[in-house]
Amino acid sequence: MIKIENVKKSFGNREVLKDISMEIPTGTVTVILGPSGSGKTTFLRTLNFLGKADAGRLVLNDLAVDLHAASKKEIIDVRRHTAMVFQMYNLFSNMTALENVMEGLVTIKKKKKSEARDIARAYLKEVGMDGFEAYYPVQLSGGQQQRVGIARALAMDPQVILFDEPTSALDPELVGEVLNVIRKIACDLKVTMIIVTHEIAFAREIADQIVFMERGSVVEQGTPDQVLAHPQESRTRQFLNRYLGGGNIRAAEA
Amino acid sequence: METTSIIDFTYIVGSFFYISSYVKVTLYLTFVSVAMGALLGLFSCVVQQNHVPLLQSVARLYVLVCRSLPNMVLLYLVYYGLPIAFMAMGDTWGIHVPYEHVPALLVAAVGLTLHTGAYLSEIFRSALQSVPAGQWEAARALGMTWFQMFRRVVLPQAAVFALPLFANQFLSTMKSTSICFVITVVEIFGAAKLFCEDNSQYFEAYIVAAGFYWGMGIFFEFVFSKLEYTMGKFKRGNA
Amino acid sequence: MGTYFDVAYMLRSFPTLISYVHITVFITLLSAVVGVLLGSVIAVIRINNVRGFKELLTVFVSFMRGTPFLVQLFLVYFGVPEILSHMGFHVRNVPALLFVLVVFTLHVAAYGSEIMRSSIKAVSAGEKEAAASLGMTTFQSYTRVILPQAFALAIPPLINTVIGVVKGTALIFNVGIVDIMRQADLMGGNSQRSLELFVDVAIIYGILIFLITMIGRAMEAHYVITDQSGKLQSSEE
Numbered sequence: 001m002i003k004i005e006n007v008k009k010s011f012g013n014r015e016v017l018k019d020i021s022m023e024i025p026t027g028t029v030t031v032i033l034g035p036s037g038s039g040k041t042t043f044l045r046t047l048n049f050l051g052k053a054d055a056g057r058l059v060l061n062d063l064a065v066d067l068h069a070a071s072k073k074e075i076i077d078v079r080r081h082t083a084m085v086f087q088m089y090n091l092f093s094n095m096t097a098l099e100n101v102m103e104g105l106v107t108i109k110k111k112k113k114s115e116a117r118d119i120a121r122a123y124l125k126e127v128g129m130d131g132f133e134a135y136y137p138v139q140l141s142g143g144q145q146q147r148v149g150i151a152r153a154l155a156m157d158p159q160v161i162l163f164d165e166p167t168s169a170l171d172p173e174l175v176g177e178v179l180n181v182i183r184k185i186a187c188d189l190k191v192t193m194i195i196v197t198h199e200i201a202f203a204r205e206i207a208d209q210i211v212f213m214e215r216g217s218v219v220e221q222g223t224p225d226q227v228l229a230h231p232q233e234s235r236t237r238q239f240l241n242r243y244l245g246g247g248n249i250r251a252a253e254a
Numbered sequence: 255m256e257t258t259s260i261i262d263f264t265y266i267v268g269s270f271f272y273i274s275s276y277v278k279v280t281l282y283l284t285f286v287s288v289a290m291g292a293l294l295g296l297f298s299c300v301v302q303q304n305h306v307p308l309l310q311s312v313a314r315l316y317v318l319v320c321r322s323l324p325n326m327v328l329l330y331l332v333y334y335g336l337p338i339a340f341m342a343m344g345d346t347w348g349i350h351v352p353y354e355h356v357p358a359l360l361v362a363a364v365g366l367t368l369h370t371g372a373y374l375s376e377i378f379r380s381a382l383q384s385v386p387a388g389q390w391e392a393a394r395a396l397g398m399t400w401f402q403m404f405r406r407v408v409l410p411q412a413a414v415f416a417l418p419l420f421a422n423q424f425l426s427t428m429k430s431t432s433i434c435f436v437i438t439v440v441e442i443f444g445a446a447k448l449f450c451e452d453n454s455q456y457f458e459a460y461i462v463a464a465g466f467y468w469g470m471g472i473f474f475e476f477v478f479s480k481l482e483y484t485m486g487k488f489k490r491g492n493a
Numbered sequence: 494m495g496t497y498f499d500v501a502y503m504l505r506s507f508p509t510l511i512s513y514v515h516i517t518v519f520i521t522l523l524s525a526v527v528g529v530l531l532g533s534v535i536a537v538i539r540i541n542n543v544r545g546f547k548e549l550l551t552v553f554v555s556f557m558r559g560t561p562f563l564v565q566l567f568l569v570y571f572g573v574p575e576i577l578s579h580m581g582f583h584v585r586n587v588p589a590l591l592f593v594l595v596v597f598t599l600h601v602a603a604y605g606s607e608i609m610r611s612s613i614k615a616v617s618a619g620e621k622e623a624a625a626s627l628g629m630t631t632f633q634s635y636t637r638v639i640l641p642q643a644f645a646l647a648i649p650p651l652i653n654t655v656i657g658v659v660k661g662t663a664l665i666f667n668v669g670i671v672d673i674m675r676q677a678d679l680m681g682g683n684s685q686r687s688l689e690l691f692v693d694v695a696i697i698y699g700i701l702i703f704l705i706t707m708i709g710r711a712m713e714a715h716y717v718i719t720d721q722s723g724k725l726q727s728s729e730e
Contacts, residue, residue: 080397090392139491324663334688429561457572
């Protein structure tokens with residue numbers, strides 16, 4: 001179980017995260033939805049300290065940290081138990097696909113190169129990128145790079161994978177291949193995931209829990225059926241209307 | 255009628271052999287200054303990048319001053335200042351360095367190192383900044399320490415960016431070694447000057463000296479471009 | 494600091510030294526202006542592949558950039574008169590300053606031609622086509638359209654080259670020019686306080702370079718306004 005408690009953050013006078021809390025049961029998928037500027041990416045990044053929260057607490061199974069006052073050691077500990085998949089993929093451009101997936105295993109987990117290579121190969125196969133091992137990121141399409149990024153995250157055997165809008169930077173025809181991989185690891189590998197995304201249909205399909213954020217606070221949260229089909233709050237309804245078009249809401253209410 | 259030819263080839267050959275034994279001095283000065291300058295520049299750059307208090311300001315002042323001075327002036331400052339610094343060191347801390355006989359080669363190396371280091375510091379800084387922020391973030395998210403990030407991800411990428419500029423600076427420093435003759439270091443240019451003091455064959459001596467610099471420059475340019483090709487493999491891919 | 498460094502002497506000597514700065518400024522300005530013009534001509538010739546000239550100029554530029562400035566200075570100051578005297582011309586009365594000006598101008602022309610070459614290429618091909626279709630001759634399209642824009646792009650690296658000239662002037666005392674450096678040398682020989690004098694020299698050069706950098710920024714700003722005035726207006730809507 002992952003517990004996130006009372007996360008707050010302000011930029012000067014502007015409050016961007018207003019007391020956010022949630023619980024993430026192990027092996028589940030939580031999707032955070034919301035309009036641009038709602039703070040969902042800012043929130044996600046406070047969890048692995050890529051952004052600094054002004055207040056809050058994170059409990060990762062056996063590790064409890066203060067999100068504002070964590071020590072350098074605690075920060076590195078949290079990062080070594082979590083993994084992130086970035087909107088811009090952020091593969092290490094000086095390494096091949098295989099080396100990218102191996103990097104964390106060798107440098108952080110101190111595994112032997114041969115062992116790391118086998119593990120990395122297995123995960124590249126899992127995401128459908130076997131055969132591309134020796135290619136550098138500059139030679140790969142966005143979708144291919146993102147799949148390698150997912151393999152890199154998986155290889156670290158993290159307690160949770162944080163997805164920061166994994167498909168937002170992709171050309172439409174490449175989105176599907178990445179969503180397929182995410183669906184696969186959610187269903188087959190039962191990895192705990194927190195996904196920030198705009199893909200509402202996909203969220204409905206794989207999420208165990210949906211959190212709707214707007215302007216820095218959690219407006220509504222629950223199962224996909226609760227939040228997407230029977231939204232309680234008018235703000236949630238407005239957002240869904242905008243994204244899905246009136247027809248779907250009426251169909252859901254029927 | 256006089257039959258002095260316009261250019262006397264025996265003097266060209268003579269000066270070639272005379273000067274060639276001093277090429278190693280030029281090379282020595284170049285390599286030492288660039289190597290020490292690179293260390294100095296790397297330190298200055300890292301200290302500024304990581305906002306280390308006090309050291310950061312010292313580094314910025316050092317870069318500003320040494321990039322704004324002609325290297326000839328810097329050389330004179332070291333030439334006149336180093337003995338005084340040694341004298342002060344001797345009086346305050348009791349470290350006795352023979353400041354009466356500070357070797358000219360040392361002064362030259364120190365002067366060129368300070369000059370080269372300031373320029374390399376700026377080159378390294380822009381190289382570090384050329385590495386996209388996403389690379390740093392992905393490395394951080396994996397849980398790497400600063401050293402791990404720097405060594406495994408950032409430095410390889412920054413080095414490829416810095417290489418052409420570094421090569422330029424190397425060549426520039428090599429040409430700067432010619433000013434060291436003013437403080438009695440005999441390298442290629444100093445040798446040329448000595449050679450033609452005897453026989454007034456100025457053109458022959460200096461054109462040979464120029465030829466040495468030109469040739470060495472072309473050679474090193476070639477070496478650096480090969481290096482760039484090898485290191486930049488990841489930018490082109492493995493096709 | 495007592496015997497180590499005499500600040501009072503340093504301050505006292507400053508006015509004497511700075512009175513020699515006009516030589517440095519004169520050389521810098523003249524060689525910069527003539528050198529850039531010459532460099533532009535060289536760049537245009539090389540871009541337009543004028544046969545005969547192009548190979549010669551490529552070699553010239555490579556030589557000027559590949560050899561130290563000091564060698565070039567001595568080559569011209571000592572070597573050229575020697576050659577000329579072998580050929581029967583005696584140039585004993587030509588002032589040293591002229592040789593120095595020639596060398597600096599050629600130096601700026603060589604470096605400037607490389608800078609102008611890349612900035613001329615950077616001026617979009619479309620504008621060259623537009624100028625041609627208006628009926629301009631090559632000469633007109635260069636002087637009225639291409640070169641002004643290329644020059645604007647070239648200002649930062651050209652300013653760097655001019656700063657290089659300022660730094661190069663620190664070497665001309667070697668051929669007998671009495672400038673700041675020579676004066677500092679002479680005064681130091683008498684007072685045995687050379688360090689203080691060269692700190693003064695360093696400050697003077699620092700001020701000069703700072704001024705040139707400021708002029709460069711002002712020139713950039715002037716060009717940016719005329720280039721981007723359209724953009725600025727529309728962003729204020």
